[in-house]
Structures are given as C-alpha cells and as structure tokens.
Amino acid sequence: MNSKNLLYQETVETQTFKIIVPKKAKIMRIDAFITSQISGVSRTKVQELIERNLIIRNDEYIKKASTKIKKDDVITVNIPRLKRLQVEPENIPLDFIYEDDDLIVINKPPGLVVHPGIGNRTGTLANALAHHCTTLSNVGGEYRPGIVHRLDKDTSGIIIAAKNNIAHNLMAKKFEKREIKKYYLALVWGKLKDSSGKIITNIGRSRSNRQKFSVVSDNVKNKSKYAETHYEVLEEYDFISLVKIRIITGRTHQIRVHFSNMNHPVLGDTDYGGKMKRFKTLIPRHRRIAIEVMDNIHRQALHSYQMEFIHPITNELMKLEAPIPDDIMTAISIMKRDENS
Numbered sequence: 164m165n166s167k168n169l170l171y172q173e174t175v176e177t178q179t180f181k182i183i184v185p186k187k188a189k190i191m192r193i194d195a196f197i198t199s200q201i202s203g204v205s206r207t208k209v210q211e212l213i214e215r216n217l218i219i220r221n222d223e224y225i226k227k228a229s230t231k232i233k234k235d236d237v238i239t240v241n242i243p244r245l246k247r248l249q250v251e252p253e254n255i256p257l258d259f260i261y262e263d264d265d266l267i268v269i270n271k272p273p274g275l276v277v278h279p280g281i282g283n284r285t286g287t288l289a290n291a292l293a294h295h296c297t298t299l300s301n302v303g304g305e306y307r308p309g310i311v312h313r314l315d316k317d318t319s320g321i322i323i324a325a326k327n328n329i330a331h332n333l334m335a336k337k338f339e340k341r342e343i344k345k346y347y348l349a350l351v352w353g354k355l356k357d358s359s360g361k362i363i364t365n366i367g368r369s370r371s372n373r374q375k376f377s378v379v380s381d382n383v384k385n386k387s388k389y390a391e392t393h394y395e396v397l398e399e400y401d402f403i404s405l406v407k408i409r410i411i412t413g414r415t416h417q418i419r420v421h422f423s424n425m426n427h428p429v430l431g432d433t434d435y436g437g438k439m440k441r442f443k444t445l446i447p448r449h450r451r452i453a454i455e456v457m458d459n460i461h462r463q464a465l466h467s468y469q470m471e472f473i474h475p476i477t478n479e480l481m482k483l484e485a486p487i488p489d490d491i492m493t494a495i496s497i498m499k500r501d502e503n504s
Contacts, residue, residue, distance in 0.1 A: 178242045193232050194228040196238075213225050213226065218241070251284075255290060257269050257288075257295065263477075268324075273317045277316075296309065300326065302328050309325055319466045319488050321468070321469070345470055346409050348407055354404055355427055361392070362392040362425065375434055376414070377424075394408045401498070401502065404427070430494070459493045468485060
C-alpha cells in the first residue's frame with residue numbers, strides 16, 4: 164500500500180527567540196520586523212504563530228500582525244519545530260456512501276477527527292483512508308492524504324476524499340467556485356421567527372478567543388470573510404426546531420456561528436451557547452425533557468445531510484445522502500413523544 168509514504172507533522176520542541184527593538188529602529192509592522200530578524204521565517208509563518216499565541220511583546224500576547232513595534236520592546240517568538248512521521252494506516256470501520264477510481268465518500272460519525280495534527284497522531288479519518296485505499300491524493304499536504312474538505316470533529320455526515328491529484332484539484336475548484344450544493348440538518352434551540360430565510364454576514368476570528376469565530380462588521384480590521392447560509396424549518400417542537408440548512412459559503416463553524424448569533428444555537432454546542440445555559444430559559448417540564456434529550460446528544464446536533472455536484476471525471480450528476488445519525492433521531496423521537504403525550 165503506497166499510503167505508507169504519507170506523513171503528518173508533530174511538535175518535537177520549541178525554539179525561542181528574544182528580540183529587543185533598538186532605540187533607532189524604524190517604526191514598522193511587527194510581522195515585517197520579525198521576518199527581518201529571524202532567518203527563514205515568513206510573514207505567513209508569523210501570522211500563524213500570532214494566531215497560536217506564540218508571540219509575546221512586553222508580557223502580552225500579540226493579536227495582530229499589523230501591530231507597530233516601539234523602541235525598547237521586548238519581543239519573544241516561540242517557534243515549534245516539527246518533524247514528519249508517517250500517517251499510519253489503521254483499520255477503523257467506515258460507513259461508505261460511494262466509491263470509484265477517483266472519489267470516496269464517507270458518512271463520518273461524530274467524534275472522528277478528519278486528519279492528523281498536533282496531538283492527533285492516530286485514530287483519524289485520514290488513518291482509516293490510508294488503510295482502505297491503495298492511492299490517495301497529496302495535494303492537501305502529506306498529513307492530509309485524500310482530504311479535499313473537512314468537517315468539525317463532532318459534526319457528522321458526508322465528507323469527500325480524492326484518490327488522485329487530478330480529482331482532488333477539480334473537486335477543490337468546485338468547492339471554491341461554490342458549484343457543490345451542501346445541505347445540513349440541525350437541531351437548534353427555540354422557534355425561529357421565520358420558517359425560512361437567509362443569513363448573510365461576515366465571519367472572523369473572535370477577539371476574545373482565537374479558537375472561536377464570530378459575526379463581525381469590519382471586513383478589513385478583523386480579516387473577516389463573507390458568509391451566506393440559507394435555512395428552512397422542517398419541524399418545530401416545544402423548545403427545539405429541526406432545520407434544513409444550505410451553506411453557500413463554507414466558512415469555519417459557519418452554521419454554528421450564524422445560528423448562535425440569531426439566539427438559536429445548535430443543540431449541544433458547548434462553544435457557541437447551545438448546551439446547559441439554555442436550560443435557564445425553560446419551564447420545569449421542558450427542563451426535564453431537555454435533560455433527557457441532552458443525555459443522548461453529546462456533541463453539536465449538526466449533520467452534513469446531502470451533497471449535489473457534477474463528478475469531476477465522469478461528469479455524472481452526483482446526489483449523495485447520509486442517513487440521520489441515531490443520536491439526532493433519538494432526540495427527535497423524545498420531542499415527538501412529549502408533544503403526543
């Protein structure tokens with residue numbers, strides 16, 4: 164199996180540089196200053212280090228690459244050194260939706276990480292694909308074999324991988340040009356004002372938590388991106404709604420951020436307000452039902468349900484569907500049982 168040569172990256176050690184800005188230094192952006200002081204470090208690398216809270220100025224984390232340096236600043240730059248290791252093929256059971264010589268489509272279960280990274284050497288979808296496939300694309304990097312796009316760890320449903328670079332590049336262009344129709348199902352808190360609608364905002368990294376995202380208004384300073392979500396309410400229960408969603412763009416955490424911003428966070432979403440703190444708004448009877456529902460939902464109740472696209476090689480119209488997972492179906496059953504009692 165030639166997937167033995169596929170690699171991923173793991174931190175070995177961290178190299179630390181301490182730089183004092185000279186009194187006569189020209190005022191400039193901190194990313195430009197650091198690249199002028201440390202050989203082989205690009206501005207892109209500096210931005211990555213900033214996002215990971217690895218650059219400190221005078222005991223405070225740098226939040227923006229555009230921050231201007233000042234004389235006598237003490238700047239500490241921590242650079243993790245990476246080593247490359249093999250992506251180990253693992254016999255992890257997969258639910259196959261479709262497979263041919265170019266593409267493989269999986270119904271990803273919740274809890275499965277898509278590809279190896281720092282702290283995730285094994286047990287990922289990429290490890291499983293390396294076991295199942297004799298060839299995978301390497302366009303996405305040596306530690307993301309076959310991976311064309313991704314889903315959050317706790318989001319279930321359709322994910323597409325490529326077996327060769329031609330198929331990978333063509334599928335990547337389809338995602339970029341928004342030629343793939345992507346539909347999700349979600350359980351969200353509350354009853355929406357409108358039975359259908361569009362959510363159009365800019366989304367960028369949260370200023371308070373760099374691991375999260377938020378709706379922002381300033382497209383330049385916050386480096387936010389246009390995000391568009393369409394939705395249709397399929398069913399309403401006492402305090403939860405089942406919503407079908409089409410994402411026009413594919414921003415990180417887009418659905419979770421958009422519905423949280425509407426005050427209808429995805430059920431079970433601990434990052435965006437969709438778990439226990441919502442209980443305070445419920446009457447006692449509904450709280451008991453909500454506890455029963457949450458005993459069955461241990462992640463955000465979000466499922467990549469359907470995809471439609473033209474096959475990159477055969478030009479065949481592909482209509483793919485992933486069955487609703489058991490935890491979401493159980494939650495729906497509990498809500499229906501309560502309404503009928």
